[in-house]
Amino acid sequence: MPDIRLAPYASNPAVTRGRKVHEDAPLGRSEFQRDRDRIIHSSAFRRLEYKTQVFVNHEGDLFRTRLTHSIEVAQIGRSIARRLMLNEDLVEAISLAHDLGHTPFGHAGQDALNACMKEYGGFEHNLQSLRVVDVLEERYADFDGLNLCFETREGILKHCSPEHAAQLGEVGSRFLTNQRPALEAQIANLSDEIAYNNHDVDDGLRSGLITLEQLGPVRLFSNHLTEVRNIYPALAERRVIHETIRRMINTLVSDVINQTEKNIAAQTLNNVDDVRNAPNLVAFSEPMLALNRELKTFLRLHLYRHYRVMRMSAKAHRIISELFNAFMEDRRLLPPQFLQAAEKEHARSVADYIAGMTDRYAIREHRRIFAVEEI
Numbered sequence: 001m002p003d004i005r006l007a008p009y010a011s012n013p014a015v016t017r018g019r020k021v022h023e024d025a026p027l028g029r030s031e032f033q034r035d036r037d038r039i040i041h042s043s044a045f046r047r048l049e050y051k052t053q054v055f056v057n058h059e060g061d062l063f064r065t066r067l068t069h070s071i072e073v074a075q076i077g078r079s080i081a082r083r084l085m086l087n088e089d090l091v092e093a094i095s096l097a098h099d100l101g102h103t104p105f106g107h108a109g110q111d112a113l114n115a116c117m118k119e120y121g122g123f124e125h126n127l128q129s130l131r132v133v134d135v136l137e138e139r140y141a142d143f144d145g146l147n148l149c150f151e152t153r154e155g156i157l158k159h160c161s162p163e164h165a166a167q168l169g170e171v172g173s174r175f176l177t178n179q180r181p182a183l184e185a186q187i188a189n190l191s192d193e194i195a196y197n198n199h200d201v202d203d204g205l206r207s208g209l210i211t212l213e214q215l216g217p218v219r220l221f222s223n224h225l226t227e228v229r230n231i232y233p234a235l236a237e238r239r240v241i242h243e244t245i246r247r248m249i250n251t252l253v254s255d256v257i258n259q260t261e262k263n264i265a266a267q268t269l270n271n272v273d274d275v276r277n278a279p280n281l282v283a284f285s286e287p288m289l290a291l292n293r294e295l296k297t298f299l300r301l302h303l304y305r306h307y308r309v310m311r312m313s314a315k316a317h318r319i320i321s322e323l324f325n326a327f328m329e330d331r332r333l334l335p336p337q338f339l340q341a342a343e344k345e346h347a348r349s350v351a352d353y354i355a356g357m358t359d360r361y362a363i364r365e366h367r368r369i370f371a372v373e374e375i
């Protein structure tokens, strides 16, 4: 489907490494477009709407959820891919799927579930995203999961321990042979970071947990803020913030494009295999890396560790651990579809059940199990 200009080292859907279960080529759309469509139609994708990014879903209607976060990642990723003549559809598919395995309550939920699963192989949301598209979605007549292309699955699996990699077969092999994924996967990865650093500033300011004054020493923010205030001295604060953030995103995206073009030019890349054997090529310039790091450090200290965020994290920890322990102690409390699997691997089945929950479902389930007045 030569509808877009692709660089020779772009991922080409016409020569995909294919799907686990063979399927005929789709009509009227590319293999990667089909992957993207399957991801959008999955139930795990719809659940992202009710999963926390930083702020728990019921805290406000305007904060990012995992769904809007994933859409922002896809938007940023596609912009970068198009400029670099890489495959936009693949970047979009990976971006939309990258958080499908996330637990309720953001990173607090993932940490809690990982601690619960310590003796049973741990829990990692990134591996779980792959598990969702490979195994857990039950929609198609001919296979479990979504039967996605290798390239999409490779992009979803961002990082992986050697032990896990050895169990995952082809998709895990690059972690054992020290290879990189395709450029489209590298773009989705960096777009994730650009998206959350920026929207967390926006949500942080909106919530009042951080202030413009606090952001003063963060140069990436304050340089753009000064610029906006100079050009628009009378602009309302909410618009000043948005104008500043859109300029930050623009600066970061332009920097990635410029630096990546240089990195690509310094290599001899004739195909995707050359990309896999090259170092990581999608990257910020050194100066931008430093500015970006400054922003990340600020968010960690002032937003992610804010006492109000910590309170929610502590609550999330309690809910997840108590649910896990209850299901481990008495497997008859599990819904029947998880109970069947429980015969073989009970702890993993409990983790699958909990990881699939939305924030509000987890809260309700906790109430149903522990509150005497509920049934």
Ligand code: MG
Residues within 6 Å of the ligand: 069, 098, 099, 192
């Ligand atoms: Mg993400």
